[in-house]
Amino acid sequence: MMQEDYSLPFDMLGKDEDIDRASRSLKAISHPLRLKILCVxxxxxxxxxxIVENxxxxQSNISQHLAILRDKGILTSRKDAxxxxxxxxxxxTLxxxxxMQEVFCTPAVKR
Incomplete structure (x- = not known):
């Protein structure tokens, strides 16, 4: 069995604004319910x-989390009637x- 190379470039987020954007986005999607919404x-x-049914x-709880995701620029919305x-x-984001699904939802590979 061939071992995969998991080395990462540690300078992948070189600019402060990239780090800030990544941190804000990860914080917004880190809540389990918000992550589930994104998966739905x-x-x-x-x-x-x-979304509520899935x-x-x-609905009030979902709406609060949708608002957070929308305010952070992760979701867009439109109203129809x-x-x-x-x-x-x-x-x-997708x-x-x-x-994340590939990393956390499949059996771990031992090193």
């Missing part, structure tokens, strides 16, 4: 009621979630 959304645009908590739809606003 994936690449789709989903209305609030469908996440399994109250009496429904509000959300989607992930930046493809890089890449990050995909990588």
């Amino acid at each position: 959304l994936g690449e789709d645009e989903v209305n609030v009621q469908d 996440v399994g908590t109250s 009496n429904k509000v739809f959300y989607k992930v606003g930046d493809y890089r 890449r990050l979630i995909s990588m």
Whole structure:
């Protein structure tokens, strides 16, 4: 079995503004409920009621977390009649979630 190279460039976030943006984004998505919301959304645009049904908590609780994600620039929203739809606003966030799934949702590889 071939061992993968997991070495990382430690200068990958060289500028202070990159570090600040990464830190804010990671802090916003680090809450388990917000991460679950992002997983429910994936690449789709989903209305609030469908998010509530898939996440399994109250609409007011979901709305608070959606507001945080929207305020941090992670989600975009649009209103259509009496429904509000959300989607992930930046493809890089989807890449990050995909990588987290690969790292944390598969069996660990021993070194």
